Amino acid sequence: MTENKQHPMEKLKEQLLYILNVIxxxxxxxxxxxxxxxxIGDLLIYKGSEKFFENNNIKVQARYSVFNFPKDLSIPKNHIIVFHGGGNFGDLWVSHQRFRESIISEYPNHRIVILPQTVYFKDNNNYIKAKKLFSKHSDLHIYARDKRSLKQLKGFSKNIYLSPDMAHELWPITPPTPSQKKNLYLLRTDKEVNKKNRFKTQKNQNVVDWNDLVTKKDSKKVQEIKKEYKNKGVSNAESWYKFSDYLINKAISLFSTHNKVITTRLHGHILACLLDKKNILYDNSYGKNNQYYRTWTHNVNKSKFIK
Structure with missing residues (x-):
């Protein structure tokens, strides 16, 4: 008899259970x-986080995004403040960093947890300022998404940990349709583009970025939900939760119809892994993808990283 080996993706999902030591x-x-x-990448993190809360009886009393957090809100002392994870810790995506800093300053006596993040500061002065502010908080817990980020977070808090991305909680995702086409190219087109990457795509191959999955009708719906939340002060995000499911299912359907995914997006790689699909990952502008692959997904058999 041959012993059934645990799938590397199952191991990564189990790593997330260490977060229960803090939450x-x-x-x-x-x-x-x-x-x-x-x-879609951020939405996968969102869904993984929500599923993690649900699976571990963590009770979400309120949800707020960076755009609808009330200025006059008072969070009860016995509630833990939990920040969404991702790749916006630093000075590249400024509004999210400023939001974190304002909450850390405003709630010095609450436990605050930042779910797995990649750290990147372009300006060392911003890095020094952030470290000074964060280090003053006595019950701040930060999860780094790769080993380089863990090293950079030294001095931000006494409570620094290494953890995979929250999207791994979604393992496994069953493809809704069989593969029909050869390769899907999911290539980022935003400020994290790595200009060194060169791709020779064939006529029959699909080349997209996440925003190509969003129609004008979808964008209009997002604005309608935002208006609803801002006007009514809604904190539990039910309509957004349902609509974001719809957007993620679009991505899952697209990935499912291809045999292989070639991507410069970290969550293009992670979604392919969640679907147990062959994929090739290239780096973004500042090494985030390489660091993540080296730390966590290099053991996933159907994945490959190309410098």
Whole structure:
């Protein structure tokens, strides 16, 4: 008899359970900075986080994004403040960093947890300022998404940990349709583009970025939901939760119809892994993808990183 080996993706999902040392089962939390936009990668992190809370009896009492957090809100002392993870820790995506800094300053006596993040500062002065502010908080817990980020976070808090991305909680995702086409190219087109990457795509191959999955009708719907939330002060995000499911299912359907995914997006790689699909990952502008692959997904058999 041959022993069944545990799938590397299952191991990565199990790694997330260490977060329960800081957010114990049964905790009441405020979930802040969840993504209210159409980037599928951030939405996968969002869904993984919500599933993690649900699977471990973590009670989300309120949810606020960076755009609808009330200025006059008072978070109860016995509630843990939990920040969404991702790749916006630093000075590249400024509004999210400023939001974190304002909450850390405003709530010095609450436990604050930042779910797995990649760290990147272009300006060392911004790095020094952030470290000074963060280090003053006595109960701040930060999860780094790769080993380089863990090293950079030294001095930000006494409570620094290494963890995979929250999207791994979604393992496994069953493809809804069989593969029909050869390769899907998911190539980023935003400020994290790596100009060194060169791709020779064939006529029959699909080349997209996340925003290509979002129609004008979808964008209009997002604005309608934002208006609803801002006017009514809604904190539990039910309509957004459903609509973001719809957007993610679009991506899952697209990935499912291809045999292989070639991508410069970290969550293009992670979604392919969640679907147990062959994929090739190239780097973004500042080495985020390389660092993540080296730290976590290099053991996933169907994945490959190309410098």
């Amino acid at each position: 114990p089962p049964g905790s009441n939390i405020y979930y802040l900075d969840y993504p209210f936009h159409t980037n």
